[in-house]
Amino acid sequence: MIKHARGMLFAISQQLRVSNTWGFQVKTRRLATVSGAGLVAPVGSVAEPEPRPAALHLGTGSTFGGVSFGAAVGAPVTGEVVFTTSLVGYTESMTDPSYSGQILVFAQPLIGNYGVPDAAARDAAGLSRFFESPRIHVRGVVVNDYAARHSHWAAVESLGQWCARHGVPAVCGVDTRAIVSLLRARGSTLGEIAVAPSANLPFPPPSPPHTLVNPNQFNLCAAVSTKVKYIVNSGGDVNIALIDCGVKHNILKCLVNRGAKVTVVPWDHDITKDAEKYDGVVLSNGPGDPGHMAKTVANVQAIIANDVGKTPTPIFGICMGNQILGMAAGYKTYKMPFGNRGHNQPCIDLTNGKCFITSQNHGYALDDTVKIPGWMPYFRNANDGSNEGVRHTSLPYSSVQFHPEACGGPLDTDHLFSNFMNEVRALKREHHRLSSKIGTAINLYNTQTVGSRSSYA
Numbered sequence: 001m002i003k004h005a006r007g008m009l010f011a012i013s014q015q016l017r018v019s020n021t022w023g024f025q026v027k028t029r030r031l032a033t034v035s036g037a038g039l040v041a042p043v044g045s046v047a048e049p050e051p052r053p054a055a056l057h058l059g060t061g062s063t064f065g066g067v068s069f070g071a072a073v074g075a076p077v078t079g080e081v082v083f084t085t086s087l088v089g090y091t092e093s094m095t096d097p098s099y100s101g102q103i104l105v106f107a108q109p110l111i112g113n114y115g116v117p118d119a120a121a122r123d124a125a126g127l128s129r130f131f132e133s134p135r136i137h138v139r140g141v142v143v144n145d146y147a148a149r150h151s152h153w154a155a156v157e158s159l160g161q162w163c164a165r166h167g168v169p170a171v172c173g174v175d176t177r178a179i180v181s182l183l184r185a186r187g188s189t190l191g192e193i194a195v196a197p198s199a200n201l202p203f204p205p206p207s208p209p210h211t212l213v214n215p216n217q218f219n220l221c222a223a224v225s226t227k228v229k230y231i232v233n234s235g236g237d238v239n240i241a242l243i244d245c246g247v248k249h250n251i252l253k254c255l256v257n258r259g260a261k262v263t264v265v266p267w268d269h270d271i272t273k274d275a276e277k278y279d280g281v282v283l284s285n286g287p288g289d290p291g292h293m294a295k296t297v298a299n300v301q302a303i304i305a306n307d308v309g310k311t312p313t314p315i316f317g318i319c320m321g322n323q324i325l326g327m328a329a330g331y332k333t334y335k336m337p338f339g340n341r342g343h344n345q346p347c348i349d350l351t352n353g354k355c356f357i358t359s360q361n362h363g364y365a366l367d368d369t370v371k372i373p374g375w376m377p378y379f380r381n382a383n384d385g386s387n388e389g390v391r392h393t394s395l396p397y398s399s400v401q402f403h404p405e406a407c408g409g410p411l412d413t414d415h416l417f418s419n420f421m422n423e424v425r426a427l428k429r430e431h432h433r434l435s436s437k438i439g440t441a442i443n444l445y446n447t448q449t450v451g452s453r454s455s456y457a
């Protein structure tokens, strides 16, 4: 069966390699998506998808014909076409909510060789063991060489089966180097994946005439953020408010593994109105244009204003979180030509000159050329000089554009979570000490006797 599928794939892709353009009509008819209206079929219920002609059409007019190895979608799937240079981590990238609205092109030629692990596997805190969120967020994937045979101890299905179950189209057999060159030259562009209704059609399916919708015109963070507050690791010694703009599970894990209780709140939630006290705030990653995040920016400004005259609440932002904290400080954002996506982006810590290799996935950046009193650039990209973080000059507010939680990618900047947690605990102790100084005699007595036995003492 595998041999047969591989043979067909090879034959079709050979056929398509010699016919990347067309000037003819192919009859199209609608196909039901495998997953239906948002429902995902269970693991094992979907056979290896039938290889069919497929194509990636770019808004710039280029077409790349290939072979479908994912969902047999009826209508073409549109999105912003971006590329990643990451060598591994396709399951983590595809479930990263920051990729919402995007068609992801892998520069690494061989994709799918280690299959897909079990989405139901959980860690002790109930978080997904292998994925960054419960579902696939990319709109489609484009690869050069799809490994029809996978092998890994954790794999429960192939990449093609996983895509098919989630209704996500996937195209292989295309020259991804040519696509990456084009995207680098022309910038990220809108595009669509079209899959032929039948395996017997010898040519890539054409793009029906229509306007490509730019996903970045929508507030994608609002769409992927949690709708309700929830807590992870309720027994943690410090309470971190995580403002969820599309959080990757590994950010939660990095906090929980360091002993924190994490209270996850929606993207537009104002934590200064909450009755409960937070010891620290994390601003998560998230998809789309940071220009839609004015509400979150205002809420962060409220947290900072609320700190005046008190022990400050440490804030740490990641990716979209960097853009939000930066905008709260007064910086502006801009759209990069093709962004930085991959696991090998060098970033210099401007406080000590050290360079770290980082995991990245972003298409927007902060413009830090304008000086903002009280704030400074924190990290800088050693390749393109773009901003990779900002920090307050004296208060514990900082953020990074890259992903210190990795998954996938290098763990070189994992210490930033430890720094943040140390700051949170130190300031909680300080808060404790100050309130004991200015409190009434009875409070002072309680703080000294009870506080000295507490875990923060």
Ligand SMILES: NC(=O)CC[C@H](N)C(=O)O
Pocket: 098, 284, 285, 286, 287, 288, 289, 290, 318, 319, 320, 321, 361, 362, 363, 364, 365
């Ligand atoms: N990973 C992220 O948080 C991405 C942030 C933002 N959507 C960007 O593309 O720049």
